[in-house]
Amino acid sequence: MVREPLHAPVAHLIRGGLIEGTHYGSVVVLDGDGTVRFQLGDIEAAFYPRSALKPVQAVAMVRAGLPLDGELLSLAAASHSGEERHLAGARRILELAGVSEDALRNVPDMPFDPAVRDTWIREGRGPSRLAQNCSGKHAAMLYTCVLNDWPLEGYLDPTHPLQQAIAEIVEDLTGQRIARVTVDGCGAxxxxxxxxxxxxxxxxxxxxxxxxxxxxVADAMREHAEMASGAGRDVAALMKAVPGLLAKDGFEGVQVAALPDGRAVAVKISDGANRARVPVAAAALAWAGVSPxxxxEFQGEALLGGGLEVGRVRPVRSLEPVVSACA
Structure with a gap:
């Protein structure tokens, strides 16, 4: 399991009818009974899901007594854009926990959304822990510690009771042992x-x-998709477009999505490219039976030449025929 992944071509950059570039990665599609309907690349090699693991982390915290629901629970599983509603939600979770922003140990950062970040800069505001896209998760982690009388200091240490509880649920829900532990971008x-x-x-x-x-957790994220991401984000648009779909993205080209009957897809783009993540995930969902x-709107980013569309990022043929056949 811990080895170099054997990724395969999953998407092409088509410009003027020719393949200009190729994105490698891996894709898995599960039927409702858990069997593998489709796979491409290497679906068994260990990798880091990044923020696509946040719904699992949120489940672990709810199992440990976190009483949040609705918007605030969605925010606990979010990679948010740094909009004011996200910051207000994180503050609210901290208030419920009875702790201040000083207790947060995620890295200070600017808002994730470019437009929000530009406004932030124009206003003369600098990086903050609250603006960083994982602040909802970190606030929820602190709240979970308070409820369980676990120490707030060192809550990001892998040996801390909170992280041990999360690791246990990761192994429970994935059905496999954790292969490696490292530090995510936010410090968790x-x-x-x-x-x-x-x-x-x-x-x-x-x-x-x-x-x-x-x-x-699933209900909160589906009903409040923009609290789990932000306005204009593709993952929120995907949840709105497909009834009942739970979707979560992660840095470095990771996407996971699942339907209420247990059908699920997961995608890893080896070079981390978002422009390949979205159309490959859409093609995988078509493989899972979602109507094309x-x-x-998720079929691929346009490639421009002289300001005009001259091509697109498209899934490889082994993914595309399913989309065409279902059209």
Whole structure:
């Protein structure tokens, strides 16, 4: 499992009818019963899901007693854009926990959304822990520690009770042992699993019985998609476009999505390119049985020449025929 991934071509840059470039990666599609319907590349090698693991982390915190629901629970699983509603939500979680922003240990950063960041800079504001895209998760981590009488100091240490509890649920929902532990961009522990395991975890979250921690997280993210991301973000648009879909992206070209009946997809683009992540994820969802009519806006980024469209980023043929056949 811990080895060099054997990625395969998953998307081409088509310009003027010719392949200008190729993105490599891996894709897995699961049926509702958990069997693999489609795979491409290497779905069993260990990799870091990055923020695509946040729904699992949120489930772990709810299992540990986190009482959030709705917008605030969605924010706990978010890679947010740094909009004022995101900052206000993170402050609210900290207020419920009875702690200040000083307790946060995520790295200070500017807002993730370029337009929000530009406004922030014009206003003379600098990096802050609250603006960093993982602040909702970190605020929820602190709240979970308070509720369990766990120390706030060192809450990001992999040996801390909070992180041990999260690691246990990662292994439970993915159905596999964590291969490696490192540090994510925000400073939190990052657990490596396989792409197959990530898809399995997403399926278990969306197919869980109503009222369970898994269902609460799925409901919160689906009903408040822009709190889990931001206005204009593709992952929020995807959840709005496909009824019942739970979707989460992660840095370095990771995407996971699952439907209430347990069908799930997971994508890793080896070079981390978002322009390949979106159309490959859409093609994988078509493989899972989602109508291509719901996925038309996610079919690939246009390539421009002289300001005009001269091509697109397209999934490779082994993905595309399913989209065409279902049209």
């Amino acid at each position: 522990p990052l657990f490596s699993v396989s792409l197959h395991g990530l898809a399995r975890a997403a399926a278990r979250i969306t197919a869980a019985a109503p009222g369970t921690p898994e269902a609460r 009519d719901l996925l038309t």
